[in-house]
Amino acid sequence: MRILITNDDGIHAPGLKSIASVAAEFGEAIIVAPDRERSACAHAMTMREPLRVNEVKYQAAPVKAFEVNGLPVDCVNVGLTIGWPDGCDLVLSGINNGPNLGFDVTYSGTVAGAMEGAINGIRSIGVSMAPLSTEKPIDYEIGAIWLRENWDDLVHLDLPPLVFLNVNVPNNPPKGTRLVGMGQRVYKDRVEMREDPWGRPYYWQGGVAVLDGAQPNTDIQAVRDGFTSVTPISLDWTDHEVLKRLQKSFE
C-alpha cells in the first residue's frame, strides 16, 4: 500500500510523526510536507512561485520525507509527481494540532491536503486532534491509537470517488466513533485592533470559537460528547435543495 502523508503544521510537527509511524506499519509511506507551519492556509495552491523539494532525514518513522516551500495542496501534487506519478492508494493529512470542526473545515490546510488527494482520485483522510480546551497539551498518541485501531475500516469503507474523510479525535481516549455531518462553528471577536509603537493601527485576526447550542449528528457534538468524529466530505458544494427551489421559481 502506497501512502502519501502531508500536513499543514510543517515537517517538524509532532502530529506528523505520529501519523507517519502508524502509516509505516501498513505500507510504504512518503512524507511530503510544508517546510514550516502553514495553518489556516485552506485549499490554497502556489501558482506564481516555483516549488523546491528537499529530502530530509526523518528519525521518527521508517519513511522517506521531503519538505516543500509550499502548502498542503502543493505537497500532494508535488509528492505524487516525485513519488507516484500514476497515483497512490491513500493520502493522509495530519495529525493536526487542533480541531477541524464545522466551518474550520473551510479554513483548514489539513483538510485541504485530504481534499487534494480526493481531487486526484485517491482515498484521502484528514486527521485532527480536537481538544475542547487548552487545559492539557495535545496527546497525539491518542490519535495514533485511534487511527491504528480503525485503519482497516477507514481503508475499506465504501466511499465514492471525490468523497474524503475528515476525522477529529478528542484529546482523551475516545468513548467510540461517530459518523456525523459537518456542524456550524462560529467565531466571535474575529478581528482585534491594536496600535503599534508609533500609534498606527494594525489588526489581528483570530477570534474565539463559540460552540454553544446542541448540534445533533455533527462533528462538533460528537467531539463534545467524547467521541471521535468521522465526516464524509463531498467535493460538490452545491446546495441542491436551494438549487431545485430557485430553478422552479425561475421557470
Place this chain on the structure above:
Amino acid sequence: MRILITNDDGIHAPGLKSIASVAAEFGEAIIVAPDRERSACAHAMTMREPLRVNEVKYQAAPVKAFEVNGLPVDCVNVGLTIGWPDGCDLVLSGINNGPNLGFDVTYSGTVAGAMEGAINGIRSIGVSMAPLSTEKPIDYEIGAIWLRENWDDLVHLDLPPLVFLNVNVPNNPPKGTRLVGMGQRVYKDRVEMREDPWGRPYYWQGGVAVLDGAQPNTDIQAVRDGFTSVTPISLDWTDHEVLKRLQKSFE
C-alpha cells in the same frame, strides 16, 4: 444598502473597478481588497501576522477603498471591523479574471471572499469572468452589464443563511442565465519539473483545465453553452447520502 467589495486579483484589478461601478449605483459601497494579486489563495486566513489597512484614492468609482496586506477572507473581516461592525447587506467578490467553475471553487480566493461573507451571515456573491479560451482579452463590461441587469434578482432571491452565490459570466454577451450545480473540473499535467541554471530541480504547479464530456445542469456546461451560471453554494460540505449509508453499515 451597504455593500462590501473584495476580490483576489488585488486593489488595482480591472474587474474590481467594474464591480465597484455597478455596486455604487445601488448603494453605499466600500472596497477592502488585497494590496496585490492573491489568486488561488482559497479560504485561507492570515492568523500569524498583523494586518495593515491603507486607504487609497479610487478613481474608477465613487466608493471608499482600502488595501490590506492579506487575503480575501482577511479583507472581509477587517472590512466589516472598520466599516460596519454590525454587518452589512451584501458582500461582493470579483470580478475575477478567469473562471471559477467546478473544482476551481475550492481553490478560488474570489469564491472565498463570498464564502466569508456568508459565514458572517451576509448575502454574498462571487463573480468571475469565464472565458473558455485565451483568444481575446477579458471584457469585464460584459460582467458588469449582467450584474446590473440581474441585480434585483440577486439581492432578493430567497436564500437561506450560509448559502451564497457563485456566478460565472462568459466572455461574450451571455445568451441568458442558468441556475446550475457545481461541476467537475479536472486539471492535467498539474506539476511541471524544470531545472534552474545550476541544474537543480524546481516545480511549477498549474496545469491545463480539462472540460471534456457533457456535464448537464452544471456551471461548466452552462458557460460552455454561452450562458451565465449561478450556483448556490452551501457551507455544509457533508456528503449526506454517503453519511446515511455509512451510518447504516456501522449500526
